[in-house]
Amino acid sequence: MTDQLEIADITSLNALAAGTNRKNPRIVAAGLGGKLMGTADMVKITAEQITEDSMESLAEKDAREAKKYATVKHISEKPWTLTNFYDHINWLNAVLVVALPAYGLYQAVKYPPPWQTVVLGFVLYVFSGVSITAGYHRLFSHRAYDAVVPVKIFFAFFGAGAIEGSIKWWGHSHRIHHRYTDTARDPYDARRGFWYSHMGWMLTKSNPKNRARADIHDLTADPVVVFQHRYYLVIMIVAAYVFPTIVAGLFWGDYWGGFIYAGLMKTFVIQQATFCVNSLAHWIGVQPFDDRRTPRDHVLTAFVTFGEGYHNFHHEFPSDYRNALKWYQFDPTKVVIWVLSKLGLAWNLKTFSQNAIEQGLIQQQQKKLNRMKSKLQWGISVENLPVWSREEFNEKAKQDGLIIISGIIHNVKKFIKEHPGGQALVRASLGKDATKAFNGAVYAHSNAAHNLLASMRVAVIRDGNVDANTFDLQQQFLDKEKIN
Amino acid sequence: MTDQLEIADITSLNALAAGTNRKNPRIVAAGLGGKLMGTADMVKITAEQITEDSMESLAEKDAREAKKYATVKHISEKPWTLTNFYDHINWLNAVLVVALPAYGLYQAVKYPPPWQTVVLGFVLYVFSGVSITAGYHRLFSHRAYDAVVPVKIFFAFFGAGAIEGSIKWWGHSHRIHHRYTDTARDPYDARRGFWYSHMGWMLTKSNPKNRARADIHDLTADPVVVFQHRYYLVIMIVAAYVFPTIVAGLFWGDYWGGFIYAGLMKTFVIQQATFCVNSLAHWIGVQPFDDRRTPRDHVLTAFVTFGEGYHNFHHEFPSDYRNALKWYQFDPTKVVIWVLSKLGLAWNLKTFSQNAIEQGLIQQQQKKLNRMKSKLQWGISVENLPVWSREEFNEKAKQDGLIIISGIIHNVKKFIKEHPGGQALVRASLGKDATKAFNGAVYAHSNAAHNLLASMRVAVIRDGNVDANTFDLQQQFLDKEKIN
Ligand code: HEM
Ligand code: HEM
Ligand SMILES: [Fe+2]
Ligand SMILES: [Fe+2]
Ligand SMILES: [Fe+2]
Ligand SMILES: [Fe+2]
Numbered sequence: 001m002t003d004q005l006e007i008a009d010i011t012s013l014n015a016l017a018a019g020t021n022r023k024n025p026r027i028v029a030a031g032l033g034g035k036l037m038g039t040a041d042m043v044k045i046t047a048e049q050i051t052e053d054s055m056e057s058l059a060e061k062d063a064r065e066a067k068k069y070a071t072v073k074h075i076s077e078k079p080w081t082l083t084n085f086y087d088h089i090n091w092l093n094a095v096l097v098v099a100l101p102a103y104g105l106y107q108a109v110k111y112p113p114p115w116q117t118v119v120l121g122f123v124l125y126v127f128s129g130v131s132i133t134a135g136y137h138r139l140f141s142h143r144a145y146d147a148v149v150p151v152k153i154f155f156a157f158f159g160a161g162a163i164e165g166s167i168k169w170w171g172h173s174h175r176i177h178h179r180y181t182d183t184a185r186d187p188y189d190a191r192r193g194f195w196y197s198h199m200g201w202m203l204t205k206s207n208p209k210n211r212a213r214a215d216i217h218d219l220t221a222d223p224v225v226v227f228q229h230r231y232y233l234v235i236m237i238v239a240a241y242v243f244p245t246i247v248a249g250l251f252w253g254d255y256w257g258g259f260i261y262a263g264l265m266k267t268f269v270i271q272q273a274t275f276c277v278n279s280l281a282h283w284i285g286v287q288p289f290d291d292r293r294t295p296r297d298h299v300l301t302a303f304v305t306f307g308e309g310y311h312n313f314h315h316e317f318p319s320d321y322r323n324a325l326k327w328y329q330f331d332p333t334k335v336v337i338w339v340l341s342k343l344g345l346a347w348n349l350k351t352f353s354q355n356a357i358e359q360g361l362i363q364q365q366q367k368k369l370n371r372m373k374s375k376l377q378w379g380i381s382v383e384n385l386p387v388w389s390r391e392e393f394n395e396k397a398k399q400d401g402l403i404i405i406s407g408i409i410h411n412v413k414k415f416i417k418e419h420p421g422g423q424a425l426v427r428a429s430l431g432k433d434a435t436k437a438f439n440g441a442v443y444a445h446s447n448a449a450h451n452l453l454a455s456m457r458v459a460v461i462r463d464g465n466v467d468a469n470t471f472d473l474q475q476q477f478l479d480k481e482k483i484n
Numbered sequence: 485m486t487d488q489l490e491i492a493d494i495t496s497l498n499a500l501a502a503g504t505n506r507k508n509p510r511i512v513a514a515g516l517g518g519k520l521m522g523t524a525d526m527v528k529i530t531a532e533q534i535t536e537d538s539m540e541s542l543a544e545k546d547a548r549e550a551k552k553y554a555t556v557k558h559i560s561e562k563p564w565t566l567t568n569f570y571d572h573i574n575w576l577n578a579v580l581v582v583a584l585p586a587y588g589l590y591q592a593v594k595y596p597p598p599w600q601t602v603v604l605g606f607v608l609y610v611f612s613g614v615s616i617t618a619g620y621h622r623l624f625s626h627r628a629y630d631a632v633v634p635v636k637i638f639f640a641f642f643g644a645g646a647i648e649g650s651i652k653w654w655g656h657s658h659r660i661h662h663r664y665t666d667t668a669r670d671p672y673d674a675r676r677g678f679w680y681s682h683m684g685w686m687l688t689k690s691n692p693k694n695r696a697r698a699d700i701h702d703l704t705a706d707p708v709v710v711f712q713h714r715y716y717l718v719i720m721i722v723a724a725y726v727f728p729t730i731v732a733g734l735f736w737g738d739y740w741g742g743f744i745y746a747g748l749m750k751t752f753v754i755q756q757a758t759f760c761v762n763s764l765a766h767w768i769g770v771q772p773f774d775d776r777r778t779p780r781d782h783v784l785t786a787f788v789t790f791g792e793g794y795h796n797f798h799h800e801f802p803s804d805y806r807n808a809l810k811w812y813q814f815d816p817t818k819v820v821i822w823v824l825s826k827l828g829l830a831w832n833l834k835t836f837s838q839n840a841i842e843q844g845l846i847q848q849q850q851k852k853l854n855r856m857k858s859k860l861q862w863g864i865s866v867e868n869l870p871v872w873s874r875e876e877f878n879e880k881a882k883q884d885g886l887i888i889i890s891g892i893i894h895n896v897k898k899f900i901k902e903h904p905g906g907q908a909l910v911r912a913s914l915g916k917d918a919t920k921a922f923n924g925a926v927y928a929h930s931n932a933a934h935n936l937l938a939s940m941r942v943a944v945i946r947d948g949n950v951d952a953n954t955f956d957l958q959q960q961f962l963d964k965e966k967i968n
Contacts, residue, residue, distance in 0.1 A: 005874065005888065005945070008916040010925045016908050017926055142904070179927055215906050290931055316932045319904035350902075352932060355861050359935040362856055363955070369853065372846055377839050390489065404489065418834075420626070420803035422699050424500050432492040441494045442501055443663055447774055448800045448836060451843040461489070471847070 017179075017215050065209040076207040093202045096163055097271055104264025113257040117248050121262040124161065124244055128270045131159035133306045133333040134340075140219060141171040144321035145337055147346045149224065156228040161239030162270045166229040168219050175214035177278075178318055182293045185212035190282035190294040198279030240267050276304045281311035289316040289360040291367070299330060307331030316360055317352045325357070379454030382408065382468040388459040397431035404433040406473055407464030410456040439474040447471060501663075501699050549693040560691040577686045580647055581755055588748025597741040601732050605746040608645065608728055612754045615643035617790045617817040618824075624703060625655040628805035629821055631830045633708065640712040645723030646754045650713040652703050659698035661762075662802055666777045669696035674766035674778040682763030724751050760788045765795035773800040773844040775851070783814060791815030800844055801836045809841065863938030866892065866952040872943040881915035888917040890957055891948030894940040923958040931955060 069077070075087045113121075135155025138144040147155075156167060164170060173187045180186045187206070190197045219225045228235060241263040248258025285298030295315040302309025302323075307330055310323045324331035340346035385408070393409060396402060401413030403426070412419075412426055419426045421443060429437060438445055438453075445453075450470045460466045467473050553561070559571045597605075619639025622628040631639075640651060648654060657671045664670045671690070674681045703709045712719060725747040732742025769782030779799040786793025786807075791814055794807045808815035824830035869892070877893060880886060885897030887910070896903075896910055903910045905927060913921060922929055922937075929937075934954045944950045951957050 005917045005948075006915060008913040008918040008921045010921055013909060013912055013921050013926045016912055017905070215908065217908075218906070316930050356932055356935050358856065358860055359862070360931050362853060362860070363931050363935075365849075365853055369846055369849055372842065376842055376846070378843070421501070422702070424699065424701075425497060428497055428500055429492040431490065433489045434492040437492045437494055437497050442497045446800050447844050447847050448840055451840050451847075464489075 017213070065211075069207075069209050074205075074207050074209070076205055088204050090203055090205055097199060097202065100264055101268035101271070104260055104268055107260045108265050111257060111260060113261050114252060114254055116252045117254050117257040117261050120244060120248055120258065121266045124158070124262050125266045125269055127154075127158040128162040128239075128266065129273060129306050130333060130336055131155040131157075132162050132164060132270070132274050133308055134336050135159050136164070136167055136170050137174065137308070138321055138333065138337065140167045140222075140225065141174040142319045143218065143350075144319050145341070145346050145349045147340065151340060151345050152222075152224040156224050157235065157239050160228060160232065160235040161243070161267065162274065163236055163240050163267050164271065164274060166232040167225045168216065168229040171219050171225075172214055172216050175216065176212045178315065179214055180212055181295070181315060184210045188278040188282075190278070194279050194283050197282055198275050201278075273304050273306075274308075276301055277308045277311065280304065281309060285309070285312070287312045287364065289313055289364055291364065302330040307333040317357070319350050320352050321349045322351065377455065378451075380457050382457075382460060382466055385457060386459045387462055389462050393459075393461060394431065401430060402458065403429050403431075404461055404464070405435050405438050405453060406468070406470050407435075407461055407466035408457055408468070409459045409461055410453060411458045412456055415452070415456065435473075436477070439470070439477045444474060444478055450474070501697070549695075553691075553693050558689075558691050558693070560689055572688050574687055574689055581683060581686065584748060585752035585755070588744055588752055591744045592749050595741060595744060597745050598736060598738055600736045601738050601741040601745050604728060604732055604742065605750045608642070608746050609750045609753055611638075611642040612646040612723075612750065613757060613790050614817060614820055615639040615641075616646050616648060616754070616758050617792055618820050619643050620648070620651055620654050621658065621792070622805055622817065622821065624651045624706075624709065625658040626803045627702065627834075628803050629825070629830050629833045631824065635824060635829050636706075636708040640708050641719065641723050644712060644716065644719040645727070645751065646758065647720060647724050647751050648755065648758060650716040651709045652700065652713040655703050655709075656698055656700050659700065660696045662799065663698055664696055665779070665799060668694045672762035672766075674762070678763050678767050681766055682759050685762075757788050757790075758792075760785060761792045761795065764788065765793055769793070769796070771796045771848065773797055773848055775848065786814040791817040801841070803834050804836050805833045806835065861939065862935075863941050866941075866944060866950055869941060870943045871946055873946050877943075877945055878915065885914060886942065887913050887915075888945055888948070889919050889922050889937060890952070890954050891945055891950035892941055892952070893943045893945055894937060895942045896940055899936070899940065919957075920961070923954070923961045928958060928962055934958070 075084070078084060080088055131154065135152070136159050139147055139152070139155065159167065165173075177186055177188055182189065182191050184207075188197045188201050192200070241259060244262030244266065245255055245259040248262060249255035280298070280301045281296060282294040283296065285296030285301065287296055289312050293315065295311040297310045297312045299309060301311065307323050308314070310325075310329060310331065313325070314320075314323050321337050322331060322334045324334065337346055337349065341349055388409060393402060393404070401411055401416060403410050403412050412430075416423050416426045425437075425442065437443075438449075453470065454468075559568070562568060564572055615638065619636070620643050623631055623636070623639065643651065649657075661670055661672055666673065666675055668691075672681045672685050676684070725743060728746030728750065729739055729743040732746060733739035764782070764785045765780060766778040767780065769780030769785065771780055773796050777799065779795040781794045781796045783793060785795065791807050792798070794809075794813060794815065797809070798804075798807050805821050806815060806818045808818065821830055821833065825833055872893060877886060877888070885895055885900060887894050887896050896914075900907050900910050909921075909926065921927075922933075937954065938952075
């Protein structure tokens with residue numbers, strides 16, 4: 001009774017993590033805002049479903065949905081054919097990330113813009129890009145710092161202009177991505193290939209049985225987020241297209257160029273750039289912190305994504321406001337946040353301790369090392385060697401070419417002629433205990449020699465003070481005897 | 485009795501290693517050849533001394549010499565003064581490696597040579613250089629391969645032209661260098677600084693109490709080596725000066741240029757280049773195999789020394805005919821040996837196995853990693869934690885913010901607000917065993933999270949299935965439950 005520990009209840013914890021245990025259930029997908037960007041199916045949920053959810057764990061729900069889709073196949077599980085391809089595609093997203101950009105590209109080629117329009121396009125590209133990385137991602141999704149309301153409004157407005165969905169929808173998907181990285185529940189599951197994680201996931205319909213949820217009660221409590229979500233469609237159109245068209249038109253009379261370059265083209269570039277965080281950042285680069293999953297660090301990704309390219313670090317330390325640690329690594333988003341904090345517009349910048357970061361590096365290196373170690377021959381381990389008596393040893397020693405070092409009997413017969421220190425010394429040690437001679441009294445052998453020695457193990461000698469770690473033994477010996 | 489193992493006799497082994505146990509004692513330093521290059525004091529030995537040596541170990545000899553020099557100070561132990569500097573200096577070497585090269589330099593500046601002389605100088609520079617590296621060093625000192633007599637004669641002749649002593653003397657010193665690297669017995673002891681290991685050791689007199697010996701019976705058994713040693717002075721003068729003077733004179737009438745450039749200057753450059761193996765190669769670069777001693781790998785040293793720059797590797801695997809392993813590393817000496825073997829002029833090229841080489845790399849990396857590990861905080865180790873009963877835990881849990889994971893009680897109070905997964909989940913786990921939730925049932929935490937967790941350890945719970953390695957535990961858990 002008293003011995004029985006209270007175990008944390010997974011079902012209710014999962015409901016908590018999903019934010020489904022609230023009196024006032026949130027509606028993740030409200031109106032068109034929630035449908036945008038294609039994972040609507042994965043986040044669309046009604047008040048009834050939420051109340052239902054609170055009663056059951058995700059595991060149970062999975063089981064139920066798996067059962068349902070055993071008879072009824074979801075469209076995503078059916079092969080693409082000429083007659084059903086229409087159903088596979090998420091047409092709204094196809095228009096927003098393929099058709100409109102393609103139209104913009106076509107018009108852009110035909111229309112050479114004045115330089116002011118190019119500058120405007122670039123400025124808005126930076127505004128929208130930073131709003132996604134410093135705003136949508138590090139501020140709202142990961143709460144890596146706090147910021148004043150005007151900054152949040154800036155991010156909400158120009159972030160909407162990137163046409164990547166509302167903060168609420170984006171943050172929810174992104175938290176699911178972190179929680180379920182590289183699983184069926186990961187919206188941008190990188191295991192399904194570059195193309196799927198880049199755009200495929202939003203251009204096709206996803207399987208509702210993989211629906212996942214994350215706690216976003218902090219987002220639903222933020223008026224800026226709620227407002228942007230509610231009026232997302234309008235804000236998006238204004239920020240992405242109307243605003244640049246008007247600015248270019250009013251100031252230098254280039255309405256058309258403003259629409260094409262600072263509107264369509266800017267959005268196109270920003271979309272492709274930030275999509276790279278889900279594709280490229282899970283595809284190319286190194287894994288200094290953890291290689292169990294796909295996130296990777298690469299300077300190229302960092303250049304394309306305003307510094308979100310140190311993604312292996314980011315998945316390990318998601319709430320750190322930095323993505324790159326070294327001064328020579330490219331992370332302008334970090335710099336923006338840092339400058340905001342110096343201006344008093346941001347505070348509470350979160351970092352993981354240097355200790356925690358180095359621990360991560362070291363553990364990953366240890367893992368790599370262990371993997372390399374396991375590929376090599378290290379000699380028969382001492383536990384697996386037979387035990388010989390002195391008599392047995394004496395009997396065979398001279399003829400078989402046996403030497404004892406550290407209580408272990410070694411067959412050096414084939415090695416005698418190869419010995420870099422000459423044959424004579426080894427011959428003179430046959431049938432004897434050469435521990436001291438080998439470890440410094442005659443010559444303090446290199447690591448290489450110790451490894452070679454281990455490959456010659458035959459048996460251990462009874463009552464022999466066996467020690468397989470001849471390296472450390474040598475060091476102790478040298479330290480004690482002050483040889484050399 | 486039978487329990488007593490026969491221990492290898494160190495005294496006689498040392499005599500063996502020194503080659504002093506032979507019926508027919510060798511005279512290391514015969515005539516002027518043995519005096520050249522300055523360590524004459526360290527190798528000069530008479531037949532009487534050798535017979536004496538055979539009777540006593542080096543340790544005993546050291547003790548005796550130490551005793552002797554407790555009263556009588558050897559010149560090398562006295563400070564340099566205006567009245568005794570003459571005695572400190574090894575004048576023969578000073579002439580051979582300082583005065584003659586300086587004279588050559590002075591004449592060279594005044595005399596612009598025809599191009600044929602420059603070419604001759606360069607060719608002889610390569611011949612002499614390779615004779616030292618492929619011949620003196622890898623063939624004779626380390627027996628890294630075998631070669632036909634004409635090749636040996638080539639090395640003996642052009643090697644003598646480098647003016648670095650006879651093969652016998654050079655090989656003996658070099659073996660001592662490998663056997664006693666970075667000790668007082670090391671002739672070029674790199675611990676005494678760049679300058680000492682480069683030239684200082686040969687320009688000053690060395691302390692006889694540090695005299696060391698190595699087994700060179702294979703060298704004294706080689707007629708080429710013996711012949712070169714006996715007639716060293718003549719061969720040296722012919723190879724270094726006479727030969728180039730005559731070639732340049734007879735073929736294009738440039739006796740003087742041949743002497744200055746292909747004689748004095750060539751020798752000067754070769755000397756400085758090969759001296760770098762003792763200085764530069766123990767000074768700059770990385771230590772991928774072993775960092776207990778000074779040898780280092782550096783491409784610069786390799787360029788200067790015909791490929792002897794991967795010296796950390798070389799000290800670890802001295803009898804490997806290669807110094808560099810990778811194709812992009814500069815080791816022309818290795819290529820020369822390889823080509824000789826393809827021509828049938830060399831054979832039995834020795835290499836250490838890839839396994840042995842990788843073992844060395846991995847061990848050194850492990851050492852570095854352990855060093856880094858020991859600098860970080862890893863949380864209180866489980867053995868040092870107090871043991872609490874369930875009652876104790878229950879009493880304090882809620883108030884103090886305690887959570888059990890893997891049988892270990894953690895104080896998460898200060899962390900609740902920092903938790904990247906939100907406060908709610910941690911709060912709901914207070915006072916409970918959250919092992920499953922933490923390890924995947926709710927969220928499979930990163931390495932970073934596990935490390936953070938370890939920093940919050942307070943106690944272990946009685947009968948609690950304690951496991952400090954929460955990483956592996958998580959993996960087992962995930963594998964078993966097939967979560968995600
Ligand atoms: C039986 C197993 C042995 C193995 C595998 C072994 C291996 C080696 C290796 C790999 C070297 C090259 C230098 C180095 O890597 O440190 C070496 C050098 C040497 N060994 Fe051994 N050795 C063995 C036994 C002995 C014994 C029993 C003695 C002395 C009684 C001895 C004396 C020496 C000496 C003096 C050198 C230095 C040679 C030089 O650098 O010129 N070895 N040995
Ligand atoms: C008590 C010690 C705990 C520590 C030190 C800790 C640490 C962390 C850290 C560092 C992260 C960031 C992501 C990562 O590094 O994996 C994280 C995320 C998370 N944690 Fe914990 N955690 C603790 C307890 C818990 C508990 C008890 C639960 C669940 C009951 C939980 C659920 C989560 C979830 C769901 C996330 C994902 C958040 C997201 O990525 O959006 N954590 N935790
Ligand atoms: Fe990611
Ligand atoms: Fe993220
Ligand atoms: Fe060396
Ligand atoms: Fe060497």
